[in-house]
Amino acid sequence: MIRLVAQIIFLAGVIGWGAIRIPHEIKNKRRNRIDVSAVDLRERVLLLISLCGLGIVPIAYCLFASKGFLRFADYPFSPLQAWLGTLVFVAALALFLATHRQLGRNWSQTLELREDHTLVTHGVYRLVRHPMYSAFFLWGLGQVLLLQNWIAGPAGLIGFGLLYAFRVGREEAMMRAAFGQQYADYMNRTKRVIPFIH
Template structure:
Protein backbone atom coordinates (compact mmCIF):
# COMPACT_ATOMS: atom_id res chain seq x y z
CA UNK A 1 0.00 0.00 0.00
CA UNK A 2 1.34 3.40 -1.01
CA UNK A 3 -0.08 6.86 -0.24
CA UNK A 4 -1.33 7.15 -3.84
CA UNK A 5 -3.09 3.77 -3.76
CA UNK A 6 -4.65 4.65 -0.40
CA UNK A 7 -5.95 7.94 -1.82
CA UNK A 8 -7.35 6.28 -4.93
CA UNK A 9 -9.08 3.52 -2.97
CA UNK A 10 -10.47 6.10 -0.57
CA UNK A 11 -11.79 8.07 -3.56
CA UNK A 12 -13.47 4.90 -4.86
CA UNK A 13 -15.16 4.44 -1.48
CA UNK A 14 -16.47 8.01 -1.75
CA UNK A 15 -17.90 7.19 -5.18
CA UNK A 16 -19.47 4.02 -3.73
CA UNK A 17 -21.16 6.18 -1.08
CA UNK A 18 -22.76 8.28 -3.82
CA UNK A 19 -23.77 5.17 -5.81
CA UNK A 20 -25.50 3.76 -2.71
CA UNK A 21 -27.32 6.98 -1.88
CA UNK A 22 -28.45 8.07 -5.34
CA UNK A 23 -31.32 5.58 -5.93
CA UNK A 24 -32.76 6.23 -2.46
CA UNK A 25 -32.50 9.98 -3.03
CA UNK A 26 -34.50 9.68 -6.27
CA UNK A 27 -37.17 7.45 -4.68
CA UNK A 28 -37.60 9.69 -1.64
CA UNK A 29 -38.41 12.71 -3.81
CA UNK A 30 -41.61 10.94 -4.90
CA UNK A 31 -42.88 10.76 -1.32
CA UNK A 32 -44.77 13.84 -0.07
CA UNK A 33 -43.14 15.84 2.71
CA UNK A 34 -45.41 16.76 5.60
CA UNK A 35 -42.72 18.60 7.54
CA UNK A 36 -39.22 19.66 6.51
CA UNK A 37 -36.73 21.37 8.80
CA UNK A 38 -34.49 22.55 5.94
CA UNK A 39 -33.66 25.97 7.30
CA UNK A 40 -30.47 28.06 7.32
CA UNK A 41 -29.09 26.12 10.28
CA UNK A 42 -29.69 22.76 8.56
CA UNK A 43 -28.18 23.97 5.27
CA UNK A 44 -25.12 25.32 7.12
CA UNK A 45 -24.61 22.06 9.03
CA UNK A 46 -24.93 20.00 5.84
CA UNK A 47 -22.42 22.28 4.09
CA UNK A 48 -19.94 21.97 6.98
CA UNK A 49 -20.27 18.18 6.95
CA UNK A 50 -19.94 18.05 3.14
CA UNK A 51 -16.81 20.18 3.35
CA UNK A 52 -15.18 17.92 5.94
CA UNK A 53 -16.18 14.57 4.41
CA UNK A 54 -16.22 15.58 0.74
CA UNK A 55 -14.59 18.81 -0.42
CA UNK A 56 -11.41 18.73 1.66
CA UNK A 57 -10.60 15.04 1.11
CA UNK A 58 -11.35 15.28 -2.63
CA UNK A 59 -9.12 18.34 -2.94
CA UNK A 60 -6.36 16.50 -1.06
CA UNK A 61 -6.72 13.39 -3.22
CA UNK A 62 -6.71 15.46 -6.44
CA UNK A 63 -3.91 17.89 -5.57
CA UNK A 64 -2.01 16.59 -2.53
CA UNK A 65 -2.48 20.01 -0.91
CA UNK A 66 -1.41 20.69 1.80
CA UNK A 67 1.50 18.27 1.27
CA UNK A 68 3.54 20.05 3.94
CA UNK A 69 1.09 18.72 6.53
CA UNK A 70 1.35 15.07 5.48
CA UNK A 71 2.03 12.63 8.28
CA UNK A 72 4.48 9.74 8.03
CA UNK A 73 2.60 7.17 5.93
CA UNK A 74 1.59 3.91 7.60
CA UNK A 75 0.33 1.25 5.18
CA UNK A 76 -1.26 -0.70 8.04
CA UNK A 77 -3.16 2.38 9.20
CA UNK A 78 -4.35 3.04 5.63
CA UNK A 79 -5.59 -0.55 5.22
CA UNK A 80 -7.40 -0.33 8.58
CA UNK A 81 -9.01 2.93 7.44
CA UNK A 82 -10.18 1.44 4.16
CA UNK A 83 -11.64 -1.59 5.96
CA UNK A 84 -13.53 0.75 8.30
CA UNK A 85 -14.79 2.70 5.27
CA UNK A 86 -16.02 -0.49 3.58
CA UNK A 87 -17.81 -1.49 6.81
CA UNK A 88 -19.38 1.98 6.95
CA UNK A 89 -20.64 1.56 3.38
CA UNK A 90 -22.26 -1.76 4.28
CA UNK A 91 -23.98 -0.11 7.25
CA UNK A 92 -24.87 2.92 5.11
CA UNK A 93 -26.62 0.66 2.59
CA UNK A 94 -28.40 -1.35 5.31
CA UNK A 95 -29.65 1.90 6.86
CA UNK A 96 -31.06 3.17 3.57
CA UNK A 97 -32.64 -0.22 2.89
CA UNK A 98 -34.30 -0.30 6.34
CA UNK A 99 -35.61 3.26 6.02
CA UNK A 100 -36.97 2.82 2.50
CA UNK A 101 -39.36 5.67 1.68
CA UNK A 102 -38.86 7.21 5.14
CA UNK A 103 -35.33 8.32 4.24
CA UNK A 104 -34.47 11.99 3.81
CA UNK A 105 -31.23 13.91 3.74
CA UNK A 106 -32.81 16.57 5.95
CA UNK A 107 -34.87 16.42 9.11
CA UNK A 108 -38.21 15.61 7.55
CA UNK A 109 -41.44 13.73 8.08
CA UNK A 110 -42.98 12.18 5.01
CA UNK A 111 -46.53 11.10 4.22
CA UNK A 112 -47.09 7.62 5.65
CA UNK A 113 -43.90 7.98 7.70
CA UNK A 114 -43.36 5.09 10.08
CA UNK A 115 -41.02 4.54 13.01
CA UNK A 116 -38.40 2.08 11.82
CA UNK A 117 -37.14 -0.17 14.62
CA UNK A 118 -36.12 -3.28 12.65
CA UNK A 119 -33.00 -4.22 10.70
CA UNK A 120 -29.98 -2.20 11.80
CA UNK A 121 -32.35 0.02 13.81
CA UNK A 122 -32.65 -2.81 16.36
CA UNK A 123 -29.10 -2.03 17.48
CA UNK A 124 -28.95 1.79 17.36
CA UNK A 125 -31.42 4.63 16.86
CA UNK A 126 -29.20 6.40 14.33
CA UNK A 127 -27.23 3.85 12.29
CA UNK A 128 -26.77 6.41 9.51
CA UNK A 129 -24.86 8.59 11.96
CA UNK A 130 -22.89 5.52 13.05
CA UNK A 131 -21.94 4.95 9.40
CA UNK A 132 -20.86 8.59 9.02
CA UNK A 133 -18.77 8.41 12.21
CA UNK A 134 -17.10 5.31 10.80
CA UNK A 135 -16.45 7.15 7.53
CA UNK A 136 -14.92 10.09 9.41
CA UNK A 137 -12.65 7.73 11.36
CA UNK A 138 -11.72 5.93 8.13
CA UNK A 139 -10.77 9.29 6.62
CA UNK A 140 -8.50 10.12 9.55
CA UNK A 141 -6.81 6.72 9.23
CA UNK A 142 -6.49 6.60 5.45
CA UNK A 143 -5.73 10.20 4.48
CA UNK A 144 -2.67 10.71 6.63
CA UNK A 145 -2.57 14.47 6.50
CA UNK A 146 -3.15 16.87 9.42
CA UNK A 147 -5.87 18.75 7.47
CA UNK A 148 -7.56 16.16 5.23
CA UNK A 149 -7.51 13.38 7.83
CA UNK A 150 -9.42 14.97 10.72
CA UNK A 151 -11.60 17.22 8.51
CA UNK A 152 -14.33 14.57 8.44
CA UNK A 153 -14.42 14.15 12.20
CA UNK A 154 -14.65 17.92 12.66
CA UNK A 155 -17.17 18.53 9.85
CA UNK A 156 -19.47 15.62 10.60
CA UNK A 157 -18.94 16.02 14.34
CA UNK A 158 -20.39 19.54 14.22
CA UNK A 159 -23.40 18.35 12.24
CA UNK A 160 -23.99 15.47 14.65
CA UNK A 161 -23.64 17.53 17.83
CA UNK A 162 -25.93 20.30 16.60
CA UNK A 163 -28.48 18.08 14.85
CA UNK A 164 -29.12 14.82 16.71
CA UNK A 165 -31.09 16.44 19.56
CA UNK A 166 -33.25 18.28 17.07
CA UNK A 167 -33.85 15.08 15.12
CA UNK A 168 -34.83 13.18 18.24
CA UNK A 169 -37.24 15.96 19.22
CA UNK A 170 -38.86 15.67 15.78
CA UNK A 171 -39.18 11.89 16.20
CA UNK A 172 -40.68 12.32 19.68
CA UNK A 173 -43.16 14.89 18.36
CA UNK A 174 -44.10 12.61 15.44
CA UNK A 175 -44.24 9.21 17.17
CA UNK A 176 -44.83 10.09 20.84
CA UNK A 177 -44.55 7.24 23.33
CA UNK A 178 -43.57 4.76 20.59
CA UNK A 179 -40.40 6.84 20.10
CA UNK A 180 -39.82 7.17 23.84
CA UNK A 181 -40.10 3.38 24.30
CA UNK A 182 -37.75 2.75 21.38
CA UNK A 183 -35.25 5.36 22.59
CA UNK A 184 -35.30 3.90 26.11
CA UNK A 185 -34.22 0.46 24.90
CA UNK A 186 -31.94 1.38 21.96
CA UNK A 187 -28.58 3.19 22.16
CA UNK A 188 -28.10 6.31 20.07
CA UNK A 189 -25.12 5.44 17.78
CA UNK A 190 -22.93 2.75 19.42
CA UNK A 191 -24.47 -0.72 19.70
CA UNK A 192 -24.73 -2.27 23.15
CA UNK A 193 -23.95 1.00 24.97
CA UNK A 194 -26.76 2.65 26.87
Protein backbone atom coordinates in the same frame (compact mmCIF):
# COMPACT_ATOMS: atom_id res chain seq x y z
CA MET B 1 0.18 0.07 0.17
CA ILE B 2 1.40 3.57 -0.66
CA ARG B 3 -0.17 6.99 -0.03
CA LEU B 4 -1.50 7.27 -3.61
CA VAL B 5 -3.29 3.92 -3.35
CA ALA B 6 -4.87 4.98 -0.04
CA GLN B 7 -6.13 8.14 -1.74
CA ILE B 8 -7.56 6.12 -4.62
CA ILE B 9 -9.32 3.81 -2.14
CA PHE B 10 -10.85 6.84 -0.42
CA LEU B 11 -12.08 8.22 -3.77
CA ALA B 12 -13.51 4.80 -4.67
CA GLY B 13 -15.37 4.87 -1.33
CA VAL B 14 -16.83 8.29 -2.18
CA ILE B 15 -18.03 6.88 -5.51
CA GLY B 16 -19.54 3.92 -3.62
CA TRP B 17 -21.33 6.36 -1.31
CA GLY B 18 -22.78 8.13 -4.35
CA ALA B 19 -23.83 4.82 -5.90
CA ILE B 20 -25.82 4.08 -2.73
CA ARG B 21 -27.21 7.55 -1.99
CA ILE B 22 -28.05 9.11 -5.35
CA PRO B 23 -30.50 6.49 -6.73
CA HIS B 24 -32.23 6.36 -3.35
CA GLU B 25 -32.52 10.14 -3.23
CA ILE B 26 -33.91 10.38 -6.76
CA LYS B 27 -36.50 7.67 -6.10
CA ASN B 28 -37.55 9.18 -2.77
CA LYS B 29 -37.98 12.70 -4.13
CA ARG B 30 -40.18 11.44 -6.94
CA ARG B 31 -42.46 9.26 -4.83
CA ASN B 32 -42.66 10.75 -1.33
CA ARG B 33 -44.06 14.09 -0.28
CA ILE B 34 -42.53 15.88 2.71
CA ASP B 35 -45.01 16.21 5.56
CA VAL B 36 -42.89 17.95 8.25
CA SER B 37 -39.69 19.94 7.64
CA ALA B 38 -37.28 21.61 10.06
CA VAL B 39 -34.86 22.66 7.33
CA ASP B 40 -33.63 26.14 8.15
CA LEU B 41 -30.41 28.16 7.80
CA ARG B 42 -28.81 26.31 10.70
CA GLU B 43 -29.53 22.92 9.07
CA ARG B 44 -28.12 24.09 5.73
CA VAL B 45 -24.94 25.45 7.34
CA LEU B 46 -24.42 22.20 9.26
CA LEU B 47 -24.87 20.17 6.06
CA LEU B 48 -22.32 22.38 4.30
CA ILE B 49 -19.81 21.99 7.15
CA SER B 50 -20.26 18.22 7.05
CA LEU B 51 -19.91 18.17 3.25
CA CYS B 52 -16.67 20.15 3.50
CA GLY B 53 -15.20 17.74 6.04
CA LEU B 54 -16.35 14.45 4.51
CA GLY B 55 -16.20 15.49 0.86
CA ILE B 56 -14.73 18.73 -0.41
CA VAL B 57 -11.51 18.89 1.64
CA PRO B 58 -10.52 15.20 1.42
CA ILE B 59 -11.47 14.89 -2.27
CA ALA B 60 -9.46 18.04 -3.11
CA TYR B 61 -6.54 16.59 -1.13
CA CYS B 62 -6.70 13.28 -3.02
CA LEU B 63 -6.95 14.99 -6.41
CA PHE B 64 -4.42 17.78 -5.87
CA ALA B 65 -1.90 16.54 -3.28
CA SER B 66 0.51 15.74 -6.11
CA LYS B 67 0.42 19.46 -6.95
CA GLY B 68 1.18 20.38 -3.35
CA PHE B 69 -2.33 20.87 -1.91
CA LEU B 70 -2.13 20.35 1.88
CA ARG B 71 1.12 18.37 1.48
CA PHE B 72 2.67 20.41 4.31
CA ALA B 73 0.28 18.59 6.69
CA ASP B 74 1.24 15.04 5.61
CA TYR B 75 2.80 12.80 8.22
CA PRO B 76 4.82 9.60 7.62
CA PHE B 77 2.68 7.06 5.81
CA SER B 78 1.77 3.78 7.55
CA PRO B 79 0.56 0.99 5.24
CA LEU B 80 -0.95 -0.88 8.21
CA GLN B 81 -2.98 2.19 9.17
CA ALA B 82 -4.18 2.53 5.55
CA TRP B 83 -5.28 -1.12 5.38
CA LEU B 84 -7.19 -0.67 8.63
CA GLY B 85 -8.77 2.47 7.15
CA THR B 86 -9.85 0.45 4.12
CA LEU B 87 -11.64 -2.08 6.33
CA VAL B 88 -13.34 0.65 8.35
CA PHE B 89 -14.44 2.45 5.17
CA VAL B 90 -15.90 -0.77 3.74
CA ALA B 91 -17.79 -1.28 7.03
CA ALA B 92 -19.10 2.30 6.79
CA LEU B 93 -20.41 1.71 3.27
CA ALA B 94 -22.03 -1.60 4.26
CA LEU B 95 -23.82 0.08 7.17
CA PHE B 96 -24.75 3.02 4.95
CA LEU B 97 -26.34 0.63 2.44
CA ALA B 98 -28.21 -1.25 5.18
CA THR B 99 -29.67 1.97 6.62
CA HIS B 100 -30.92 3.12 3.22
CA ARG B 101 -32.52 -0.23 2.49
CA GLN B 102 -34.17 -0.47 5.91
CA LEU B 103 -35.43 3.11 5.96
CA GLY B 104 -36.86 2.84 2.46
CA ARG B 105 -39.34 5.63 1.77
CA ASN B 106 -38.79 7.11 5.26
CA TRP B 107 -35.28 8.27 4.41
CA SER B 108 -34.47 11.96 4.16
CA GLN B 109 -31.12 13.72 3.94
CA THR B 110 -32.37 16.60 6.08
CA LEU B 111 -34.64 17.11 9.07
CA GLU B 112 -37.85 16.05 7.38
CA LEU B 113 -40.62 13.54 7.87
CA ARG B 114 -42.29 12.04 4.83
CA GLU B 115 -46.02 11.66 4.30
CA ASP B 116 -47.13 8.44 6.09
CA HIS B 117 -43.74 8.24 7.78
CA THR B 118 -43.24 5.10 9.86
CA LEU B 119 -40.87 4.41 12.74
CA VAL B 120 -38.23 1.90 11.67
CA THR B 121 -36.94 -0.26 14.54
CA HIS B 122 -35.79 -3.43 12.76
CA GLY B 123 -32.44 -4.48 11.28
CA VAL B 124 -29.60 -2.17 12.29
CA TYR B 125 -32.20 0.14 13.85
CA ARG B 126 -32.70 -2.54 16.48
CA LEU B 127 -29.19 -1.77 17.76
CA VAL B 128 -29.03 2.04 17.49
CA ARG B 129 -31.46 4.85 16.70
CA HIS B 130 -29.19 6.56 14.19
CA PRO B 131 -27.14 3.96 12.30
CA MET B 132 -26.66 6.33 9.37
CA TYR B 133 -24.82 8.66 11.74
CA SER B 134 -22.83 5.62 12.90
CA ALA B 135 -21.92 5.00 9.24
CA PHE B 136 -20.72 8.57 8.81
CA PHE B 137 -18.63 8.37 11.98
CA LEU B 138 -17.07 5.17 10.59
CA TRP B 139 -16.45 7.02 7.31
CA GLY B 140 -14.70 9.78 9.28
CA LEU B 141 -12.56 7.22 11.10
CA GLY B 142 -11.73 5.49 7.80
CA GLN B 143 -10.81 8.89 6.37
CA VAL B 144 -8.42 9.57 9.26
CA LEU B 145 -6.72 6.22 8.72
CA LEU B 146 -6.56 6.39 4.91
CA LEU B 147 -5.64 10.04 4.42
CA GLN B 148 -2.60 10.42 6.61
CA ASN B 149 -2.67 14.18 6.67
CA TRP B 150 -3.32 16.37 9.72
CA ILE B 151 -6.00 18.39 7.88
CA ALA B 152 -7.67 16.14 5.28
CA GLY B 153 -7.72 13.11 7.61
CA PRO B 154 -9.65 14.47 10.61
CA ALA B 155 -11.74 16.94 8.58
CA GLY B 156 -14.53 14.36 8.26
CA LEU B 157 -14.82 13.61 11.95
CA ILE B 158 -14.77 17.31 12.78
CA GLY B 159 -17.26 18.33 10.08
CA PHE B 160 -19.69 15.50 10.68
CA GLY B 161 -19.18 15.71 14.45
CA LEU B 162 -20.44 19.30 14.38
CA LEU B 163 -23.49 18.32 12.34
CA TYR B 164 -24.24 15.46 14.74
CA ALA B 165 -23.78 17.57 17.88
CA PHE B 166 -26.12 20.33 16.71
CA ARG B 167 -28.66 18.19 14.88
CA VAL B 168 -29.37 14.94 16.72
CA GLY B 169 -31.34 16.57 19.55
CA ARG B 170 -33.59 18.39 17.08
CA GLU B 171 -34.11 15.20 15.09
CA GLU B 172 -35.10 13.24 18.16
CA ALA B 173 -37.50 16.00 19.23
CA MET B 174 -39.16 15.72 15.79
CA MET B 175 -39.45 11.96 16.18
CA ARG B 176 -40.91 12.27 19.69
CA ALA B 177 -43.46 14.78 18.41
CA ALA B 178 -44.41 12.46 15.54
CA PHE B 179 -44.41 9.10 17.33
CA GLY B 180 -44.93 9.98 21.01
CA GLN B 181 -44.64 7.10 23.47
CA GLN B 182 -43.61 4.68 20.74
CA TYR B 183 -40.44 6.71 20.15
CA ALA B 184 -39.87 7.24 23.87
CA ASP B 185 -39.96 3.46 24.36
CA TYR B 186 -37.58 3.03 21.44
CA MET B 187 -35.20 5.55 23.03
CA ASN B 188 -35.29 3.63 26.30
CA ARG B 189 -34.16 0.38 24.69
CA THR B 190 -31.54 1.71 22.23
CA LYS B 191 -28.49 3.98 22.18
CA ARG B 192 -27.95 6.74 19.62
CA VAL B 193 -24.96 5.61 17.52
CA ILE B 194 -22.86 3.01 19.37
CA PRO B 195 -24.69 -0.13 20.54
CA PHE B 196 -24.88 -0.41 24.35
CA ILE B 197 -22.60 2.65 24.83
CA HIS B 198 -23.87 5.92 23.31
